Amino acid sequence: MGICDGRVVIVTGAGRGIGREHALEFARQGARVVVNDLGTGRDGDGRSGGPALAVAEEIRALGGQAVASGDDVADWNGAARLVKTAVSAYGGLDVLVNNAGFVRDRMLVSMGEDDWDEVIRVHLKGHFLPLRHAGAYWRERAKSGAPAAARVINTSSGAGLLGSVGQANYSAAKAGIAALTQVAAAELGRYGVTVNAIAPAARTRMTEEVFAETMAAPESGFDPMHPANVSPLVVWLGSVASEAVTGRVFEVEGGVISLATGWTHGPRADRGARWSPAEVGDAVAKLLEEAPDPLPAYGARPSSV
Incomplete structure (x- = not known):
């Protein structure tokens, strides 16, 4: 008996890398999986x-x-078919793991329109559409008197939390996913749905160049960059045990799990009236003195921050 015994799970982008490990671990924990x-x-x-x-x-x-699905999650009809596949094959849907994505890295001044559009499409739209169709399914269940104990786990990134030089398209999409997670958690909670996100660091096709120096596992036998390290958190978030956790973003790398706190309200200045442009500079300087220094974007030189 696993912690997800009998639950029906969709994992997008599950053919390789982190998604594959999610699918395998959910299956080990008793879930029925749409790959x-x-x-x-x-x-x-x-x-x-x-x-x-x-x-x-x-x-x-x-x-x-397990059953396989080749539907395009960034296509309206494809995402709808994906949800229907789970319901047809296993009689319902309990967990949606949005993981599909790819990269087209370029510096901003070299990035083409297609590079931007396609990355935003597969990551951000490819999260929205399965979430939209799954959410509609759970809403209908709730209206019929059968609220779900449903879970959504989205995939953001450290690039979405801090930015990453050479990845403006990817960073923007992943930041959007973090915000989408918060909105979906607020809207879908009434139907028995929790929505959380992870920002994983692991060696996959998308990151093999970044983590090239960690390709070899250390003598201890623990490979800190193995994608399987990410999946236990995702599987727990997909279980009924996580019902009190929603609207959160977790960073996970190796054996480390941390909670990302995101944007919060910081120092403020209230003049009690409209500011004049000449006065704004001094006010901003005082705000910056009171606030902590921002963390730099990944790959940024100290002088550029």
Whole structure:
């Protein structure tokens, strides 16, 4: 008996990397899993049903239950079919893990329109659409007198929390996902749904260059950058035990779990009347003196912060 025994789980982007580990761990914990993946390349090009099928077969070989889905989560009809797949195959839906994504890294002045649009589409729209259709399903259940103990786990990033040089498109999308998480938690709680996000650090196709120096596992046998390190938190957030946790963003790396606090109200100056432009400079200087220094964006030089 696992902590997600009998629960029905969708994991997007589950054909490789972190998503694959999520799907496998949910299955080990007793869940029935819809393995969704388009099978694209690191930059979003191409398409193949192979990765999703392979993970579903791997789960079944371990004695678990899984079906594969090749639907595009950033397409309205594709996301709707994905939710219907879970309901048709297993009679319901309890957990949605939004994980699908890819990168097209460029400096701002070199980034093309397609580089921006496609990354925003797959990450941000690809979170919204499955969440929208799953939320509508849970709302209807609640209206019929059967509220769910449902869970959504979104995937943000440290780039979305602090920014990352050379990743303006990815950082903007991941920041949007953090905000989407807060809004969805506030709106869907009445239906028995919690919504949280993770900002993981692990070695995947998208990060293999960043974490190249940690490719080899240390002598202890613990690989701090292995994507499987991320999944225990996600599986717990997908369980009924996490019902008191919603609207939160957790950072997870290796054996470390931390809670990201995000934007908060800081020092303020109230003149009691409209400011004149000449007065604003002194007021801002005092606010900056009272506030902590911001953390730099990943990859930023100290002089540029």
